[in-house]
Amino acid sequence: MENSLSLTEENYIKAIFQIGTTPESNVSTNALADSLQTKPATVSDMIKKLSHKKLIFYEKYKGVTLSASGAKEALKIIRKHRLWEAFLVNHLNFKWDQVHEIAEQLEHIKSSELVNRLDDFLGNPTIDPHGDPIPDANGQVQLGPSKLLSEMTSYENGIIVGVKNEDPLLLQHLDKINIRLGLHIEVTEVNDFDQSMQVKLADLGTLFLSEKITSQILIAKNL
Amino acid sequence: MENSLSLTEENYIKAIFQIGTTPESNVSTNALADSLQTKPATVSDMIKKLSHKKLIFYEKYKGVTLSASGAKEALKIIRKHRLWEAFLVNHLNFKWDQVHEIAEQLEHIKSSELVNRLDDFLGNPTIDPHGDPIPDANGQVQLGPSKLLSEMTSYENGIIVGVKNEDPLLLQHLDKINIRLGLHIEVTEVNDFDQSMQVKLADLGTLFLSEKITSQILIAKNL
DNA sequence: TTAAATTTTTAGACTAATCTAAAAATTAAT
């Protein structure tokens, strides 16, 4: 048996899951090195180990994909990360831009009993503070269809359901201009030159947004 | 600067704190090896490192004591451990015999902001689920005077305020015989031969307790 | 379709934490 991944192995598995757009898409050594802030040589070594443990499929020079058991592990880690983020924001009054780093540590705490009790304590939330879906105990995620604000055109509208990225500076900026999850939003104008947008927010009136921001905001038709 | 202890260093510092009865008493290499489930040779190496970092005072063959900064670190870890135990029992409905192992992991999460918010969320408790005092943000502990039940004699009485040890089997047994923190207890008889006792508990009537148990229960005169 | 650029892997080395076996120091017993 000798199961149980090391903290480092968990971080690799999670990074592979998050970089791979589809479960089949191969994740490159360099992409992994970038994401994990380490060197390609280090990644090469580690993917050999993970491959040996059957957590990933690996062909030399071809990148890696997660196996079924690898994906299951990834979802467990992501579930923990997002549940802890929900706890930090909803019960300890952290702001949404302050929780990611702490959750990076908490996601490695090993106790399925703890995760499931935390889930219940939080009321079995389906999304985390950034709008990302929280996998259930079986690793199932249900997320409604959504698209990037930057992909919408004039007169299109919907509800802000998430942000693509948890960079604290982005999140703080969104706070400052009063953009938060759940708001109704309508595109009033798109500037062809730089893809900047004018939008109308429920109550809060009109706002100009650069493409740098619109490409980070997820919109759904309704809840 | 380059502060921040590794998980292993934290465990050594905490063990030294908990083994040393008084802050001055030297802790031996073997005692540390026992407590940390490692080998004396390993301990010898590590105490050299901790000594170099000025967290402990060390003289070859003479054992170690914590420096002021070492003791401060130890109290920070113990504070976290006990706050998390309180969270697990009071909010996630764990039993008092189930939380120690999980707290051993949570105590290493690094974020003073998190600890202090958790403290507030819990209502700034002064004791953990086992009756152990929780140091405040400055490392101050206030614990009333208490003594072991095994040190009491006939007709002495007081309130159960803690257990010396977090062995799940002990804690489960105490649950089974309805002994819990806060109960008033009176010694009715002490058997000279084996130090077993007859005690009277508020409401719950008379109980026989072996020395093995009475030596683990802490009693105070009143809250 | 060769050559250049890029990506990936290998080789060799380092640190933290651990171990076993053996040597040295201390403590306890004759």
Added chain:
DNA sequence: ATTAATTTTTAGATTAGTCTAAAAATTTAA
């Protein structure tokens, strides 16, 4: 006060994770 037992330290290895530098494979461009 010697000797014996115990404790502690040193010496030498091992494993996980990391690095730099160099070699090999793949991809891109001329």
